[in-house]
Amino acid sequence: MxxxxxxxxxxxxxxxxxxxxxxxxxxxxxxxxxxxxxxxxxxxxxxxxxxxxxxxxxxxxxxxxxxxxxxxxxxxxxxxxxxxxxxxxxxxxxxxxxxxxxxxxxxxxxxxxxxxxxxxxxxxxxxxxxxxxxxxxxxxxxxxHYIQRKMGPNGAELHCAADDARDQSYFLFSTTQEQLDYLRFxxxxxxxxxxxxxxxxxYGLGVADKPDSQDICFVPDGDYASVIEKLRPGAAEPGEIVHADGRVLGTHKGVIHYTIGQRRGLGIGGLDEPLYVVKLDTENCRVIVGPKEMLATRVVPVREINWLGDADFHDGPHEISVKVRSTRPPRPAILRPLPDGGAEVELLTPEEGVSPGQACVFYETGTTRVLGGGWIWRGA
CATH class of the missing domain: 3.40.50.620 (HUPs)
Known part of the structure; x- marks a missing residue:
């Protein structure tokens, strides 16, 4: 019609x-x-x-x-x-x-x-x-999902939810244009x-007062390590906790129990300075710790890019805003496409705790529009 x-x-x-x-x-x-x-x-x-x-x-x-x-x-x-x-x-x-x-x-x-x-x-x-x-x-x-699909001059666009507290744009950055044309939120x-x-x-629904789920569906108690050990027996190989200056500070029960930026639960009390996990050396089963300033990252390499912007992605650099964690607000950045299809994201203000495996989500500066994103694939 x-x-x-x-x-x-x-x-x-x-x-x-x-x-x-x-x-x-x-x-x-x-x-x-x-x-x-x-x-x-x-x-x-x-x-x-x-x-x-x-x-x-x-x-x-x-x-x-x-x-x-x-x-x-x-x-x-x-x-x-x-x-x-x-x-x-x-x-x-x-x-x-x-x-x-x-x-x-x-x-x-x-x-x-x-x-x-x-x-x-x-x-x-x-x-x-x-x-x-x-x-x-x-x-x-x-x-x-709490996210908005709006029609723009060039077709369907992805926008943040009206409720900032419920916005799920970080988790939907990889939605393609073809999928967006078919989806409704x-x-x-x-x-x-x-x-x-x-x-x-x-509508008299019995689920009206049902609590929200807080955990990953297959890890309902939040114990990631036990799930990984079940899936990959022997995964929790013990090793050393090492300061960035080379000092051995203690031992751990498996790298899988730690994440970049972690401070609590390191089991290395009695030190004069607060220490954070700054690197996970899986080849040598080492957890590397250091002072908070070592967590600051300015350049973030990303790959598996999904681009939802109107401009050609390769015609960058693009001035955008980005999230490197779901719980953080978008921050100003410059997105520089690379010949291999990946990109480098330069954060105008360094962020702490940027970790491989997390998403880096792109937003149009000054609006609610989601421009896609990519996966952080190694420490900067």
Whole structure:
């Protein structure tokens, strides 16, 4: 159907009635995605709910706070029943292990600090699940992420959520333009999480007061090291804790127990100066510590770049803002493309605790637009 100035678009951006618009909703069983599904169903859309079983169902049943545990699958199905739309559970356990969990373990063994939630969005939800949505003849796929999709002069753009406290742009930087054209994020404009819970209560959803999950879904107790030891037996090889000046200060029970910037739990008390982990020497099983100023980084090498800007990426340098940690605000930087497809990011103010394996996310200076990002791949 051709569009003209008189064509009215529905709330998902299609020039047809909601009842003629099929939308697959990725449902984790939590309040956010449940509200998305309920709201779209109430608006008359042809909703299909899909929940992914990402890891061992039996083991998940006994774990609270995990995004795709057995209870959460049950909660998603109950919302679908209450709102009257079909719901499917897809077994993505093997895909999730190969695409996310294995790399998580290997990254830690290599001295990096991975962000598996980004890889899950990139390699599972926005790739395999999105293709499943297309196979179901859906016009689009909607999720409960707190981020905004806005139409700009050159097409769909990715923007931060209206609520800074809930913004998930750091975890969605690798969303491609093709994926963005197909995805919808109905919660991104809400001002607070209380607005989401109010909508859940409005529709009488049993998950209205369900707590948010705080941990990585396959590490619900936050004990990364024990998960890695289970996946990679023998991973926790002991070694030395060494000062940057060469002094041996103590021993450790495995490099996997440490991250760049860590201060607490080093087990080397009694020293005159506070010390931080400044490097993980995995080849020699050494944890290198030093004073805080050694954590300051100005140049950050990144690779696997996803660029969402209007200008040609290779026509840089680009003056942008970046996040090197999800909990930090964007800081001014200069992005310099490299011939190999990677880039160097020069931070105008040095950042502490920049770690390989983390994401470096790009933002348009002075606006809420997300310009993509890349992966930090070695210490600067």
């Amino acid at each position: 051709p569009l003209d100035s008189t064509t009215k678009l529905n709330s998902l951006g299609f020039a047809k009635a909601p009842s003629e618009t099929r939308v697959v909703v990725a449902m984790s069983g939590g309040v956010d995605s449940s509200v998305v599904a309920a709201e779209l169903a109430a608006q008359g859309y042809d909703v299909v709910g899909v929940t992914l079983q990402l890891y061992d169902h039996g083991a998940a049943l006994a774990k609270k706070g995990a995004c795709c545990a057995g209870r959460d699958i049950h909660d998603a199905r109950r919302v679908a029943d209450e709102m009257g739309f079909p719901h499917y559970v897809l077994d993505y356990e093997n895909t999730f292990r190969e695409a996310v969990i294995d790399e998580f373990a290997d990254s830690y063994l290599g001295g990096a600090t991975p962000v598996p939630c980004i890889r899950c969005n990139e390699r599972v939800k926005f790739r395999d699940l999105l293709e499943t949505a297309k196979d179901l003849d859906a016009d689009c796929m909607a999720t409960g 109905p919660l991104g404009h809400l001002q607070s999480k209380s607005d989401t819970r109010a909508l859940a209560a409005k």
